[in-house]
Amino acid sequence: MRVAIVIIAVLLLSSCEHEDKNIDKKIATFEELLGRQESLYLNEIISDFDIFLNQKYQTVNKQYRFEYYLKYFIDQYKYPSLRNDELFRLDSSKISKYRKSNLFDKFDLILPDSVWQDSFGINVLYNNQLETIIPVKEGDNYIKELISDLKNKPIKNYTSKSPFYASLDSIKNGNVLITKYLNEKEAATDIGPISLANGIVFYLDESSEYFAKRIFIMELYNH
Numbered sequence: 423m424r425v426a427i428v429i430i431a432v433l434l435l436s437s438c439e440h441e442d443k444n445i446d447k448k449i450a451t452f453e454e455l456l457g458r459q460e461s462l463y464l465n466e467i468i469s470d471f472d473i474f475l476n477q478k479y480q481t482v483n484k485q486y487r488f489e490y491y492l493k494y495f496i497d498q499y500k501y502p503s504l505r506n507d508e509l510f511r512l513d514s515s516k517i518s519k520y521r522k523s524n525l526f527d528k529f530d531l532i533l534p535d536s537v538w539q540d541s542f543g544i545n546v547l548y549n550n551q552l553e554t555i556i557p558v559k560e561g562d563n564y565i566k567e568l569i570s571d572l573k574n575k576p577i578k579n580y581t582s583k584s585p586f587y588a589s590l591d592s593i594k595n596g597n598v599l600i601t602k603y604l605n606e607k608e609a610a611t612d613i614g615p616i617s618l619a620n621g622i623v624f625y626l627d628e629s630s631e632y633f634a635k636r637i638f639i640m641e642l643y644n645h
Contacts, residue, residue, distance in 0.1 A: 445629055448593040452633075455589040460525040464586075467512065467520070468635050474510050488635060489626060492619045499615045512643060526644045527584050531576035537569050546572050549579065586640050590633070599625035603637050613641055 453461040475487040482490055491510075498505045512520070520526065536547045543556045544565070557568060587607065594600040602625060606613055613621075618641050622634050 444596075445632070448597075449632055452589050452593050455592055456585050457524060459523050460585065463520050463523055463525050464636060464639070466516070467639055470513055471510055471635060471639065478508070485628065488631060489623060492623050492626075492638075496616055496619045496623075499619075524582065525584060525586070526640075527578075527580060528582045529578040529580045532579050533576050534573060537572045539565060539569065544569060544572065548577055584640070584644055586636075586644070590637075597630060597633065599630045600633055600637070612645075615642070618642075 456464070475491055476484070479487040479490050495509065498509060532548060534546045534548050536545075538545050543554045546553045546555065555568075555572070557565060587604065590600050591604055594604060599622070602621065606617075606621070618638065622638055626634050
């Protein structure tokens with residue numbers, strides 16, 4: 423009996439060590455593809471985030487502090503009247519250097535060249551790319567207001583994309599959180615704060631926390 427217990431313990435320990443090595447390998451691959459400077463900056467942001475969590479949840483087991491914050495974050499967005507200044511913010515003194523790197527997308531905001539209405543809907547022309555919008559309501563006042571809003575609504579013209587998403591894609595196999603996030607990102611482009619936090623809470627475990635925190639931060643600030 424004792425021998426069997428020892429064998430099981432050894433097998434469990436070996437399995438844990440193998441999983442840890444696999445996670446470490448994925449992290450190393452991810453950071454290599456992300457880039458040295460970009461990894462340094464993203465890790466710095468996460469370090470500041472961890473300091474924030476440790477100060478906010480001193481009485482909570484360290485393992486659960488991120489999850490606690492996500493649930494608090496969801497409530498803050500569900501009930502705007504209760505929102506306060508206790509949400510994490512990027513260090514304003516460091517934002518400039520982060521933006522100069524390739525960590526975040528780079529883009530120009532451009533206004534439409536022309537907006538007009540025809541029998542098919544409202545046409546919006548950006549840099550020779552035509553988009554037709556079908557109004558959800560009828561009425562001259564609504565159409566006029568919609569056209570006016572569209573004339574002053576800029577779109578993003580990307581000059582370079584963050585390597586963050588391609589780096590995640592390279593190590594997504596076997597990680598449900600990353601796979602689900604990338605699929606949702608491809609389908610929706612922009613993920614709302616509540617959907618983001620709910621998704622992370624649902625799939626969060628100890629093995630995915632490294633990537634979960636980075637997904638959370640990048641989705642909130644890469645715009």
